[in-house]
Amino acid sequence: RKEVEQDPGPFNVPEGATVAFNCTYSNSASQSFFWYRQDCRKEPKLLMSVYSSGNEDGRFTAQLNRASQYISLLIRDSKLSDSATYLCVVNLNSASKIIFGSGTRLSIRP
Amino acid sequence: DGGITQSPKYLFRKEGQNVTLSCEQNLNHDAMYWYRQDPGQGLRLIYYSQIVNDFQKGDIAEGYSVSREKKESFPLTVTSAQKNPTAFYLCASSWTEEAFFGQGTRLTVV
Numbered sequence: 001r002k003e004v005e006q007d008p009g010p011f012n013v014p015e016g017a018t019v020a021f022n023c024t025y026s027n028s029a030s031q032s033f034f035w036y037r038q039d040c041r042k043e044p045k046l047l048m049s050v051y052s053s054g055n056e057d058g059r060f061t062a063q064l065n066r067a068s069q070y071i072s073l074l075i076r077d078s079k080l081s082d083s084a085t086y087l088c089v090v091n092l093n094s095a096s097k098i099i100f101g102s103g104t105r106l107s108i109r110p
Numbered sequence: 111d112g113g114i115t116q117s118p119k120y121l122f123r124k125e126g127q128n129v130t131l132s133c134e135q136n137l138n139h140d141a142m143y144w145y146r147q148d149p150g151q152g153l154r155l156i157y158y159s160q161i162v163n164d165f166q167k168g169d170i171a172e173g174y175s176v177s178r179e180k181k182e183s184f185p186l187t188v189t190s191a192q193k194n195p196t197a198f199y200l201c202a203s204s205w206t207e208e209a210f211f212g213q214g215t216r217l218t219v220v
Contacts, residue, residue: 032207032208034208041198042214043211043212043213044153044200044211045211046210049208087152087153089208089209091204091207091208091209096140096158096160096204097155097158097166098141098143098158098202098204098209099155100145100152100153100154100155101152102151102152103151
């Protein structure tokens with residue numbers, strides 16, 4: 001079983017739609033969680049951290065469910081510029097080991 | 111400006127040759143990482159280092175080697191034992207939680 005698993009997509013949704021991604025992780029000792037965004041042929045960049053209490057940044061909301069070991073990302077009122085690959089990231093802080101999911105591709109159509 | 115610098119951006123290697131990818135950071139981060147990304151795939155961990163003179167194998171370490179003689183530097187050598195080295199290589203560093211990335215090196219075997 002992979003340490004971090006994501007639905008690879010692609011998700012193809014119309015502009016203005018709401019889209020949600022989930023990500024599951026296998027190690028219950030995981031301590032920090034993030035969503036990164038990666039544009040084609042570029043390095044990943046931090047989108048937002050995920051806290052137990054949830055985290056909202058404009059149109060983006062991230063949630064963590066430790067009991068079920070998954071994190072989620074919700075994008076509201078999607079824009080064409082949201083088209084990218086979204087990577088779920090888990091940090092085993094005790095080992096300083098950062099594990100990436102395989103990414104979910106999102107394509108927003110006009 | 112603080113950041114992570116990878117060089118070169120593009121690298122071509124003949125089959126059977128070793129090649130070293132450079133990664134330097136001036137963020138004073140203890141942890142550094144090397145990832146490999148194949149087209150349409152996520153990031154896979156090659157090696158990581160939590161501290162100078164110490165490093166750990168990731169999920170796909172075979173055919174690669176690293177050193178961590180200085181806090182700022184974490185070079186990756188792709189050896190001739192790596193059967194399919196053509197890929198996008200990303201270096202990252204971390205202080206506590208999130209990872210910061212260099213711009214990557216595209217390695218092509220010709």
